[in-house]
Amino acid sequence: MLNLSEKDKQILAIGLTAAAIFVILGVFVFSYSMETLDVQAEELGAQESSVYQAPFPDYMIPDFENEVGSILLGILSTLAIFGVALGVGALLKKSKFSE
């Protein structure tokens, strides 16, 4: 499906490895999240009122909430997003959206 040169395959491998490292860092070292918006919401006592229950809330697999599960989920979802973006890109390549 992808017609890539050796150099392009190399850059793809480096990029996906970097993504996997980000996932591991995100799970093991930099997992605590308290953004400015969260602080403001906490000060106000504002509550989220979700209209939809996501299958993997807070980037965790329900009933399997540990580092291994989160890394697995992170890497699989990174690959899934890679696949979706490739699919959207391929559709856009031959799309008839343009006149």
Next chain:
Amino acid sequence: MHIPDGFLSLPIIIITFAITFIFWAIAFKRVGGKLDERKVPLMGLLTALFFAAQMVNYPIIGGTTAHLLGGAALGIILGPFAGGISMTIILVLQAFLFGDGGLTALGANVLNMGIIGVVIPALLVLTFNKITKGKGLLIWVFIAAFVGDVLAAIFAGVELGLSQPVFQYGLNIAVPAMAINHSVIGVIEGVVTAVLVGSLLKLRPDVLNKSSILKGLPAVKASQEKKE
């Protein structure tokens, strides 16, 4: 910066979705049928890379944390429209799979991070390049990424501030709080974006020759001529 459900008023939800739909229509029309074959894997890679990068929450000031957005890099490397579509993919999947950002706030989140955070830096670098003819490029990339990040945060603050009484803080509190903290984040975003663009320019300038923003640079042009 992902706004959850329940923080925005109905008028803000409607306005932000309307702007986002208009952007998507323009972006699909501009990119559709014109996306270069070599840009497809690059789009896939950068989308996956910045999705993963957004999982890293690093500490900033006052006990708060932040993560990279990647909007500036997507806009500068892929172009503003393909970059906007790429960031949209990240935000849609984050909302549907992980509940990161609300579905009712998806229009606002795409407007802030996928339009403002992507298009503004891309246009800034394009303008700086035209004026300076590529001189000091990485400084301009840094400034553009910084501005894109801070502006995206200001937009989020404005949307929240205008959503009273749903979100009780007005513009006078929501906007400065978002802008100040995101100035720190903007510096980091600027450094990372400049390092990424600089590395590609040095090591693989040919990857950038399909970028509507950078294709005119001498190093990128030279790599294209060499290839031909």
